Amino acid sequence: MASLAFSFTFSIFFFFAIASAQLSSTFYSSSCPNALSTIQTAVKAAVANEKRMGASLLRLHFHDCFVNGCDGSILLDDTSSFTGEKTALPNANSVRGFDVVDTIKSKVEAVCPKVVSCADILAVAARDSVVALGGPSWTVQLGRRDSTTASLSTANSDIPPPTSSLSALISAFSNKGLNTNEMVALSGSHTIGQARCTSFRARIYNETNINTSFATSLKSNCPSTGGDNNLAPLDTLTATVFDNNYYKNLVGNKGLLHSDQQLYNGGSTDSQVTSYSTSSSTFFSDFASAMVKMGSISPLTGSSGEIRTNCRKTN
Structure with missing residues (x-):
């Protein structure tokens, strides 16, 4: 009986452990109910100011997800302990919109400090950019956490170049x-x-x-x-x-x-x-x-990673 009880308890624990690692469209419904509208307003303003920015924000999400998953690593500046992804061949003098992400992050932080990840901001901003330029909408799954490191080598190897067959x-x-x-x-x-x-x-x-x-x-x-x-x-x-x-x-x-x-x-x-x-x-x-x-590629969830307060650097 005791072993049965243990088995049941373990099964319940295992179920919730898996469930907690899944992304959810309602992840911020209680912790930051205004997160999505705050991001949308900022994206609309940025795209209205420069229509090209819609493509730039969409591309940031792509280039983030293709390097060790959708974890906000592309946003990290170089540090003494690692070289970030911004100078990788697919990104250098090409990937842009970091200042817009900074603006979005500051507005979200003002509403809900230390709650919404930079990785989630990239995912939502990508969707909102497409919609702002006349494209389709979709329900963004949320709950990603931010990485504490980046990988220049993986950015160079995993993002397909324009010369690809x-x-x-x-x-x-x-x-x-x-x-x-x-x-x-x-x-x-x-x-x-x-x-x-x-x-x-x-x-x-x-x-x-x-x-x-x-x-x-x-x-x-x-x-x-x-x-x-x-x-x-x-x-x-x-x-x-x-x-x-x-x-x-x-x-x-x-x-x-x-x-x-x-x-x-x-x-x-x-x-x-x-x-x-x-x-x-x-x-x-x-x-x-x-x-x-694509937005569900290897996200950090649960207690992995962190919620950066500044998307350019770890806490």
């Missing part, structure tokens, strides 16, 4: 628990934002699976040498609207990055790109689902 993209996403369909849907985030000349120069000068007039139009702003930081929109049609034009561009061989056009280049993902190019509702639905899944 289709097989490399599939592998990089698979390593994070995301399947090929989810990879193609998440790539649709490139329907907003801009890329630097250094990221697409080789494509517009050397590749043949590119619309000739499209390539020519880009060369004036991206010379064969110099102008590395000159920008071009990832979606040449509607650079600041979250829609399905990214996929229409791919069908017309107008993908800006090599990795973009790989999704429509006679391979296994062509049919999915075609589907999204003709149905924004299908893309929106799949993108929203994939964002929820």
Whole structure:
């Protein structure tokens, strides 16, 4: 009987231990009921001030989750004990919006001190940015905690570069628990934002699976040498609207990055790109689902990590 009681008690404990490690859409409903509205208001203001910021905030969440999970590590500045992720090749002179995250964090701290994690702020800000630019909404799962360290080496190795082949993209996403369909849907985030000349120069000068007039139009702003930081929109049609034009561009061989056009280049993902190019509702639905899944990559929960009061440094 005693062993039965112990077994029952252990089972209950085990159940709650698992439950406490799960993310929940109502995580802050009691501890900080105004958290989501506070973040939304700040994101709307930032995107209204500069529409490109919506893409930047969305990208921060991506680049955070692909390095040891969605733990806010990308926000950490370098310290004497570790080098942060901001200077990693995929992030240096490219990832931005840290000042906006600081502003959001300060507003949330004013409402609920030491309650809402920076990792959760990134997840919510990504959703609110997409919505602010006309894209779909989704229910963000919450309860992530912040890491106390970062990994420059993992940022360099795990975030897929713009030179990636289709097989490399599939592998990089698979390593994070995301399947090929989810990879193609998440790539649709490139329907907003801009890329630097250094990221697409080789494509517009050397590749043949590119619309000739499209390539020519880009060369004036991206010379064969110099102008590395000159920008071009990832979606040449509607650079600041979250829609399905990214996929229409791919069908017309107008993908800006090599990795973009790989999704429509006679391979296994062509049919999915075609589907999204003709149905924004299908893309929106799949993108929203994939964002929820990506946001659940290896979160720190329970007593792991901490709730940073300043997103740039540990407590």
